[in-house]
Amino acid sequence: MSPSPEPPHPPSLVDALAQATRERAREEQEIESALAEVAKEELQNRKAIDESYRRITALRLLRREFEERRVALATSTSDYEWAAVRNGLLADRSRFMKRVEELRAAARVRDEQLAEQMRAPEIAAALREFELFQTEVEPTLPSLPPAYRRAIVETHERNLRRLEPYIRAVNSLTPRLDAPVEPVGVVACASPADGRPEALVLVLPVPFEVYREWATREEDLAGIFAYRLVAALFKLLADIGAEDAPVEYFEVHECLALQVWLGDHTVQGDLREQTLEHIGGAYESGPELTNAAVEVYGVWLRPELLTEDGYG
Amino acid sequence: MTDGDSDSGNVLLRKLRVDQVARWLEIHPFEVIRTLVRANALPDDLRLDAQDVERVRECGGLETWWDGAGAPGSDAELVAALIERLLERLPDAATSTRSDNIFRGLESHRQIFLRRVVNQLVRIGYLDIVMTAAGLSVTVRPLTRDALGAMTAGSAQVQGLVAQCTADGGQPG
Numbered sequence: 001m002s003p004s005p006e007p008p009h010p011p012s013l014v015d016a017l018a019q020a021t022r023e024r025a026r027e028e029q030e031i032e033s034a035l036a037e038v039a040k041e042e043l044q045n046r047k048a049i050d051e052s053y054r055r056i057t058a059l060r061l062l063r064r065e066f067e068e069r070r071v072a073l074a075t076s077t078s079d080y081e082w083a084a085v086r087n088g089l090l091a092d093r094s095r096f097m098k099r100v101e102e103l104r105a106a107a108r109v110r111d112e113q114l115a116e117q118m119r120a121p122e123i124a125a126a127l128r129e130f131e132l133f134q135t136e137v138e139p140t141l142p143s144l145p146p147a148y149r150r151a152i153v154e155t156h157e158r159n160l161r162r163l164e165p166y167i168r169a170v171n172s173l174t175p176r177l178d179a180p181v182e183p184v185g186v187v188a189c190a191s192p193a194d195g196r197p198e199a200l201v202l203v204l205p206v207p208f209e210v211y212r213e214w215a216t217r218e219e220d221l222a223g224i225f226a227y228r229l230v231a232a233l234f235k236l237l238a239d240i241g242a243e244d245a246p247v248e249y250f251e252v253h254e255c256l257a258l259q260v261w262l263g264d265h266t267v268q269g270d271l272r273e274q275t276l277e278h279i280g281g282a283y284e285s286g287p288e289l290t291n292a293a294v295e296v297y298g299v300w301l302r303p304e305l306l307t308e309d310g311y312g
Numbered sequence: 313m314t315d316g317d318s319d320s321g322n323v324l325l326r327k328l329r330v331d332q333v334a335r336w337l338e339i340h341p342f343e344v345i346r347t348l349v350r351a352n353a354l355p356d357d358l359r360l361d362a363q364d365v366e367r368v369r370e371c372g373g374l375e376t377w378w379d380g381a382g383a384p385g386s387d388a389e390l391v392a393a394l395i396e397r398l399l400e401r402l403p404d405a406a407t408s409t410r411s412d413n414i415f416r417g418l419e420s421h422r423q424i425f426l427r428r429v430v431n432q433l434v435r436i437g438y439l440d441i442v443m444t445a446a447g448l449s450v451t452v453r454p455l456t457r458d459a460l461g462a463m464t465a466g467s468a469q470v471q472g473l474v475a476q477c478t479a480d481g482g483q484p485g
Contacts, residue, residue: 036388047388127325130325134479144458163325166325167325170325170326171325171326171327171357173358211340212339214329214331214334214340215335217331217403219329219330219331221428223331224358225343226342227330227342227345227358230342230345230346231345231348231349234345234346234349234350235349238349243350243445244444244445245443246443246448247346249342284359285356286356286358
């Protein structure tokens with residue numbers, strides 16, 4: 001039989017205390033580590049919160065900026081809108097004036113053809129009699145015997161009938177042009193944009209020289225077009241009860257502009273609607289624009305788009 | 313549409329253009345249009361005849377105040393004659409005349425001079441500029457008629473006016 005092992009010695013107090021101290025120290029270390037970990041995480045979260053606050057503040061500022069821009073956009077004109085109006089007007093003017101040149105060439109050909117036709121002996125004779133009647137015979141008619149007078153007048157009327165197609169052709173404003181239709185705009189605006197209008201402006205796609213240099217310019221489609229719009233403007237003024245409102249002519253975006261001061265009048269009716277209607281009426285009032293294959297449309301704009309110095 | 317053709321047939325049959333009438337009447341073509349619209353007599357084809365010319369003259373209130381060659385010789389005499397005509401043709405505040413009537417018929421350099429004179433008379437309160445359906449018009453202020461009537465060619469006021477309107481040239485209006 002082998003001897004039985006000795007039972008383990010119970011821990012001494014010292015050992016027990018030492019053990020307890022070690023346990024406590026270990027626990028304290030664990031807690032410290034945990035606390036450090038918590039503090040670290042808390043710090044990180046605080047930083048994240050601070051960063052979020054910063055971001056929120058930045059976003060608020062950004063939002064305010066965009067809201068201000070939205071308000072500004074609704075109440076003012078952007079550079080590109082202004083440039084679009086200017087470029088659009090200049091492009092229309094350029095296309096219109098090209099058509100004017102094409103028409104001038106066509107008119108020259110027409111006039112040559114007419115002159116050739118009028119050299120035909122029968123027409124030439126009728127012309128000679130027509131001229132004689134106008135310059136010499138007509139003033140003496142009252143002093144002639146009735147039968148003689150009647151015969152002369154009948155001959156003259158016969159000549160007139162024979163010449164009638166030529167009279168019509170010579171006096172037609174424009175020959176018909178075989179060309180694709182060119183749309184051009186007539187811009188209109190009232191100032192102020194809202195409320196009681198103090199001024200009305202029309203801008204035509206023709207150069208200002210049509211007004212300023214009329215005495216040295218040959219009458220062309222641009223001039224005739226301006227006449228139509230001037231007539232339309234005065235008809236409009238009569239319709240809205242402002243017949244004696246002062247009208248001025250000046251240059252806007254290198255185009256002819258017509259301006260009326262309405263501040264001393266109470267405009268009757270809807271100015272915008274009536275203006276656009278009269279612009280349409282001007283287009284339809286003569287055959288020349290249709291003959292020239294030009295289509296006119298009225299465009300109503302905010303007044304600031306027509307200032308010469310632009311925005312930005 | 314072209315001016316260039318010299319064919320007698322074309323010329324003979326051709327009616328008057330708006331710019332031709334404007335040249336004859338010494339007004340802007342837009343004024344011809346304005347007057348014919350007011351008279352409800354604008355031809356659809358924008359071609360005019362002698363009757364239209366007379367209509368523009370009459371409805372537009374066009375008057376020719378001067379006969380170029382027969383206008384007074386010196387500037388002072390011209391100013392005095394102008395004042396005399398203003399008082400005679402505009403007897404009260406309700407009567408006005410188109411501002412261009414005052415200069416029509418004069419040579420262009422004398423028109424410029426007289427324009428300055430009229431501007432000056434407006435500035436000192438003797439004349440008024442009013443807007444009428446016929447366009448810019450001039451009236452004589454009633455309370456200044458006597459003072460205006462005293463302005464004869466030899467008067468100091470007319471001499472001063474002439475000096476002012478020829479030397480520094482107030483702005484031609």
